Amino acid sequence: MTVVFVITIALLTVAAGCAIYRAERGPSMLDRTVALDVFTTTIVGAIALEAAYSRRATTIPILVVMSMVAFVGSVTVARFAAAEREEEGLIELPPPVDDRTEEAER
Amino acid sequence: MTVDWIGVADVVAAICMLLGAFLAFAAGIGIVRFPDLLARMHAATKPQVLGLILMLVGVGLRVHVWSVVGMLVLVVVFQLLTAPVGAHMVGRAGFRTGKVVHEDLVVDDLTADQEAALAEEDAAEAAEEDEGREPSSDAPR
Numbered sequence: 001m002t003v004v005f006v007i008t009i010a011l012l013t014v015a016a017g018c019a020i021y022r023a024e025r026g027p028s029m030l031d032r033t034v035a036l037d038v039f040t041t042t043i044v045g046a047i048a049l050e051a052a053y054s055r056r057a058t059t060i061p062i063l064v065v066m067s068m069v070a071f072v073g074s075v076t077v078a079r080f081a082a083a084e085r086e087e088e089g090l091i092e093l094p095p096p097v098d099d100r101t102e103e104a105e106r
Numbered sequence: 107m108t109v110d111w112i113g114v115a116d117v118v119a120a121i122c123m124l125l126g127a128f129l130a131f132a133a134g135i136g137i138v139r140f141p142d143l144l145a146r147m148h149a150a151t152k153p154q155v156l157g158l159i160l161m162l163v164g165v166g167l168r169v170h171v172w173s174v175v176g177m178l179v180l181v182v183v184f185q186l187l188t189a190p191v192g193a194h195m196v197g198r199a200g201f202r203t204g205k206v207v208h209e210d211l212v213v214d215d216l217t218a219d220q221e222a223a224l225a226e227e228d229a230a231e232a233a234e235e236d237e238g239r240e241p242s243s244d245a246p247r
Contacts, residue, residue: 011127067181
């Protein structure tokens, strides 16, 4: 049983690391939002794993709170990104993606 | 012959936890390697519903308390309610801020609708100017 938990922890750690990498790289704020959603879901999985490993129910209410807070965060950032113009500079796009979006706008 | 039901539940819980963690892992890989916003959103939804349900089933099978099962069902219900809303908002914001590559879309109804609405608006404004009036500020947009 311990082996299963070690493997699960390893998978969740890699997932969280990938999500943080994408949240750092961007390129747009919405990519970061999606990455942080994945990170939150991974945290929920880790807390669930802890509860399953120790057979204790004390951390379960945290899961309820997390599943609500993640939603509020992503919706807020999505609204904020929708009201923002690209050339105002908060979103920094690297050249290849920039070319593609310019093409799309034409 | 007696069956060790707690042992059986533990094995099923272990399989569920492993599958859920694998879905989270797949989402992590996908979100790093996929090229654009919509593909990353597709990868990100993997652990949000099925992965979470699998992991919470694992928790329910390990923790033998009924009140915990109630809270886990609550988590799943919240997630099923909120994940589509969040994904919709992110996708719409991506569409409006030009993060969607239109050449990659198989079906693209929203662009046609937007162009039709804009053409209609332009025609209405032109008609108002022809009549020699100021364009009314509360024209529908």
